[in-house]
Each structure stands twice: as structure tokens, then as C-alpha cells.
Amino acid sequence: MATDPPPDLVLAPLTGEPRTVDEWVTLFVLGLVVLDPFTYESAWLLEEAGRILESYAPADVRVGFIVTGTADEARQFLGPWVDRLLAFSDPERAAVKAMGLTSLPAFLVVDMAGKIAEAAEGWHPDEWRAVAAHLATLLSWTRPTIPGDKAPGPYDGSPALA
Numbered sequence: 001m002a003t004d005p006p007p008d009l010v011l012a013p014l015t016g017e018p019r020t021v022d023e024w025v026t027l028f029v030l031g032l033v034v035l036d037p038f039t040y041e042s043a044w045l046l047e048e049a050g051r052i053l054e055s056y057a058p059a060d061v062r063v064g065f066i067v068t069g070t071a072d073e074a075r076q077f078l079g080p081w082v083d084r085l086l087a088f089s090d091p092e093r094a095a096v097k098a099m100g101l102t103s104l105p106a107f108l109v110v111d112m113a114g115k116i117a118e119a120a121e122g123w124h125p126d127e128w129r130a131v132a133a134h135l136a137t138l139l140s141w142t143r144p145t146i147p148g149d150k151a152p153g154p155y156d157g158s159p160a161l162a
Contacts, residue, residue, distance in 0.1 A: 002119035003100030030110040037077035055144040103157035122157035
């Protein structure tokens with residue numbers, strides 16, 4: 001079960017300066033998908049997750065990926081998504097541990113108080129729809145269709161701390 005990260009947890013983007021969670025949510029909530037670049041489970045969901053996140057990109061929110069690898073591994077795994085969305089590298093899984101995640105992929109919303117407002121672990125479209133609905137409500141935005149036409153079938157994911 002996801003837990004609120006400490007406000008001083010540092011998230012390091014692939015471009016730009018590392019900042020604490022508290023700094024990242026000063027003006028906007030965070031909508032994040034957490035992926036492990038070394039598992040099939042995360043690779044199967046990359047395009048679907050990107051599509052979901054991209055649907056919120058024009059809104060007043062910061063959306064992006066946290067990849068449990070080095071910056072170079074994150075760039076290689078995300079490919080063109082690096083240029084389209086915010087991307088963080090978490091090679092030591094400090095963010096994953098701090099957020100109490102047990103299964104990846106994960107989709108979560110960190111509100112402006114730095115609290116996890118909603119989270120889903122593994123790929124269960126109904127749970128991801130709930131996260132998307134919460135984010136859409138916060139933003140007065142239209143939520144994307146989940147699952148999309150090319151989405152994989154549901155699965156539990158892989159261990160987050162493996």
C-alpha cells in the first residue's frame with residue numbers, strides 16, 4: 001500500500017535540477033507512473049502509461065515517469081517519452097521505498113500537500129481508472145479512456161524492491 005513520501009525526498013529529473021517532493025508540488029500536483037526498466041511488466045505498459053500521462057500534459061499538473069534505473073537506463077528505456085514528459089531516475093529505488101510501493105508498474109497522484117492522494121500498483125485498469133478519475137477531478141480535466149485500444153491485459157506487476 002502506497003505511503004506518503006517525506007517532504008525532503010529528492011526527485012532527480014533527467015533534465016534540470018533535483019528538487020524535493022515539497023518543491024515539486026509547490027504549484028502543481030504530480031501525476032506519476034513508476035516503471036522498472038528491467039522487467040517485462042513495465043515494458044508492456046510503457047506506451048499505455050505514456051498515452052495516459054500525455055492526456056494530462058496540457059493541464060495544471062506535472063506528469064511523468066519515475067524509472068528505477070540510472071539516468072542513462074531511464075533515457076534508453078523511455079526513448080522518445082523523455083522528450084515529451086517529465087522523467088525521473090531512481091536507481092537506488094529511494095522514491096519507490098519512500099512511497100511504500102510494492103509492485104510496479106504503479107500510477108499515483110501526489111497532491112500539493114505532498115501526500116499520495118491516490119495510487120494503483122500493477123496493471124489493473126479499473127484501479128488506474130480510479131487514479132485517473134481522481135486526477136481529472138483535481139484538475140477539472142477530462143480523464144482518458146483506460147484501458148486504451150492497445151493496452152495489455154491486466155497483471156499484478158513485478159516486485160518494486162527486487
